[in-house]
Amino acid sequence: MIDKKKRMPIKAYGQLLYQYMRPMRWRVVAVFVLLLISIGCQLLSPLALRQFIDLARTGGSISQMYGAAILFVVWALAGQALHVLVVYMGENVGWRATNALRAELMAHYFTLDRAQQQSFSTGEMIERIDGDVHVLQNFFSHFVISLLGNTTFIVGILIVFVVEDWRIGVVMTMFIMIAFWAIDKMRLLAVPYWQRLRAVIGDFFGFLTEQLAAREEARANGGRTYVLWQFEQLLHKWYPVSKQAHVRGYAMWMTTIFVFTLGNVVAFGLSAWLFQAGIITIGTVVMVFYFTELLIKPIEHIRYQLEDLQKADASILRVKALFQLQATIRNEGEKCLPDGALSVSMRNVSFGYAADTPVLEDIYIQLRATKVLGLLGKTGSGKTTLARLLLRFYEPDEGAIKLGDVAVSEVAQSDLRARVGFVTQDVQLLKATVRDNVTFFDPHVSDEKIITVIDELGLASWYRTLPHGLDTYVGEEGVQLSAGEAQLLVLVRVFLANPGLIILDEASARLDPATEQVLDQAMRRLLAGRTAIIIAHRLATIAHVDEVLILNHGRVLEYGKREQLASTPHTHFYKLLHGGRKELLQ
Numbered sequence: 001m002i003d004k005k006k007r008m009p010i011k012a013y014g015q016l017l018y019q020y021m022r023p024m025r026w027r028v029v030a031v032f033v034l035l036l037i038s039i040g041c042q043l044l045s046p047l048a049l050r051q052f053i054d055l056a057r058t059g060g061s062i063s064q065m066y067g068a069a070i071l072f073v074v075w076a077l078a079g080q081a082l083h084v085l086v087v088y089m090g091e092n093v094g095w096r097a098t099n100a101l102r103a104e105l106m107a108h109y110f111t112l113d114r115a116q117q118q119s120f121s122t123g124e125m126i127e128r129i130d131g132d133v134h135v136l137q138n139f140f141s142h143f144v145i146s147l148l149g150n151t152t153f154i155v156g157i158l159i160v161f162v163v164e165d166w167r168i169g170v171v172m173t174m175f176i177m178i179a180f181w182a183i184d185k186m187r188l189l190a191v192p193y194w195q196r197l198r199a200v201i202g203d204f205f206g207f208l209t210e211q212l213a214a215r216e217e218a219r220a221n222g223g224r225t226y227v228l229w230q231f232e233q234l235l236h237k238w239y240p241v242s243k244q245a246h247v248r249g250y251a252m253w254m255t256t257i258f259v260f261t262l263g264n265v266v267a268f269g270l271s272a273w274l275f276q277a278g279i280i281t282i283g284t285v286v287m288v289f290y291f292t293e294l295l296i297k298p299i300e301h302i303r304y305q306l307e308d309l310q311k312a313d314a315s316i317l318r319v320k321a322l323f324q325l326q327a328t329i330r331n332e333g334e335k336c337l338p339d340g341a342l343s344v345s346m347r348n349v350s351f352g353y354a355a356d357t358p359v360l361e362d363i364y365i366q367l368r369a370t371k372v373l374g375l376l377g378k379t380g381s382g383k384t385t386l387a388r389l390l391l392r393f394y395e396p397d398e399g400a401i402k403l404g405d406v407a408v409s410e411v412a413q414s415d416l417r418a419r420v421g422f423v424t425q426d427v428q429l430l431k432a433t434v435r436d437n438v439t440f441f442d443p444h445v446s447d448e449k450i451i452t453v454i455d456e457l458g459l460a461s462w463y464r465t466l467p468h469g470l471d472t473y474v475g476e477e478g479v480q481l482s483a484g485e486a487q488l489l490v491l492v493r494v495f496l497a498n499p500g501l502i503i504l505d506e507a508s509a510r511l512d513p514a515t516e517q518v519l520d521q522a523m524r525r526l527l528a529g530r531t532a533i534i535i536a537h538r539l540a541t542i543a544h545v546d547e548v549l550i551l552n553h554g555r556v557l558e559y560g561k562r563e564q565l566a567s568t569p570h571t572h573f574y575k576l577l578h579g580g581r582k583e584l585l586q
């Protein structure tokens with residue numbers, strides 16, 4: 001349902017402007033000063049026009065008339081030139097403010113929990129960080145400058161009217177007040193519709209990014225018809241919402257046109273009457289008419305600004321909603337994990353993504369530093385979830401998790417992320433060079449170090465095929481890597497960071513048997529002296545681990561030393577090794 005009353009309080013606008021304009025206050029002050037001078041020039045030019053006409057009617061000298069004409073042109077040109085400068089500088093202020101807002105939104109997004117991040121599709125996030133903020137750019141660059149400038153201009157014209165004749169001043173002041181009242185009443189009309197329009201655009205981009213990412217799967221699995229159907233549904237939804245929003249914007253435009261016409265009639269009628277009564281000169285009649293015409297522009301601009309404010313209302317509400325979303329895991333610790341390999345301890349840990357659906361129950365792990373644990377279990381048994389708890393992506397409902405004898409809840413998130421290396425099933429490479437991909441843009445990692453890890457992982461021959469070595473670009477415009485190669489590169493990234501605990505989630509699932517064998521040997525060398533948890537569906541992946549844990553429906557089915565389990569005939573692991581209980585891996 002659309003909440004028609006939803007409107008941003010003026011205070012919220014003030015706060016937003018204060019927050020983002022403060023760092024540029026001198027620039028903003030300069031814009032205002034230029035704006036006032038520009039308004040002064042624009043107000044002086046019709047006075048020169050009046051002087052010119054009255055001189056012509058009363059037989060003034062030609063040189064006096066030239067003087068008035070030149071003044072008219074000079075004031076008009078100076079006013080316009082300064083106006084251009086004001087717009088340029090205003091745009092600059094707007095860009096800076098919106099970029100700061102964009103950066104803050106992006107940084108805030110990274111502070112959110114995994115579950116909260118997942119509640120936004122990629123497209124929705126693009127719409128928030130770019131779409132909504134783009135709308136606000138106009139608000140930042142033009143709104144205050146334009147509103148203040150145009151209001152000052154209108155007040156200036158009214159003062160001129162009052163000075164000329166109080167009746168013109170009173171009537172035109174009343175007319176402007178009525179005009180603003182009518183336009184402001186129209187303002188509320190479209191806010192909820194602009195809000196809905198942006199939400200629909202967000203859904204559309206969300207769908208588009210998702211489908212573009214999964215285009216191969218969709219094509220291979222015959223999903224094309226469904227995708228196109230869904231695409232069309234979204235377009236159908238977009239059109240009526242866009243129409244509703246624009247029709248309401250148009251209603252506001254119509255109101256302004258009506259108001260302008262009324263203003264012209266009033267100004268012309270009144271000044272004609274005053275002229276006939278011999279109270280004002282013909283030059284003043286032309287000047288009043290000229291000023292009334294000039295009034296149209298600022299009222300028009302204010303209308304534009306209010307229309308933009310309708311869009312900004314919707315965008316600010318959505319941006320604020322994102323800012324108000326706070327990570328549930330907020331009690332960031334301050335402790336650091338001890339150097340070197342980390343022990344892992346989980347005691348009576350239980351967890352569920354939803355309150356009434358446990359995914360892990362009563363998990364117990366006691367892994368000494370430098371030991372490697374093989375984690376087995378069929379799909380959906382909770383292996384990845386267990387890894388996410390170790391990284392504190394989620395908080396356990398019960399139990400205690402410690403790394404290197406420090407509770408993960410007491411460790412600073414940055415330290416936790418730096419000391420625990422996680423290779424997920426879904427490998428993501430950046431559109432950057434091989435070097436930047438493995439160092440994550442850390443300039444302190446030397447090329448020698450990178451090449452050593454590449455050598456140790458057995459990737460030397462692959463590395464030699466890269467046309468520009470570490471400077472080779474990967475991704476769409478660079479070298480295309482196979483899924484297996486991408487996974488190997490991510491392994492280089494993890495090992496370079498020298499973590500105290502490495503979690504490999506199905507890391508070798510995409511590799512061919514030959515590559516897997518090369519990697520297996522290299523991994524054994526690299527894992528020596530480090531703690532690791534290897535999540536696997538295949539027994540070969542965990543041929544050299546020290547301990548084995550089998551998960552079944554979120555519970556520990558079996559846990560012990562690999563050698564011991566492998567040599568005890570009644571264990572599940574023994575049966576697995578000898579061809580039985582295969583369902584535990586599927």
Ligand SMILES: Nc1ncnc2c1ncn2[C@@H]1O[C@H](COP(=O)(O)OP(=O)(O)OP(=O)(O)O)[C@@H](O)[C@H]1O
Pocket residue numbers: 118353354359377378379380381382383384385386
């Ligand atoms: N983000 C999430 N939100 C809600 N439920 C989730 C989420 N991630 C996983 N689950 C559910 O938790 C259960 C365990 O999932 P998990 O990914 O941990 O299993 P897994 O053993 O790693 O499976 P696989 O071997 O297929 O990767 C599954 O029932 C899954 O549907």
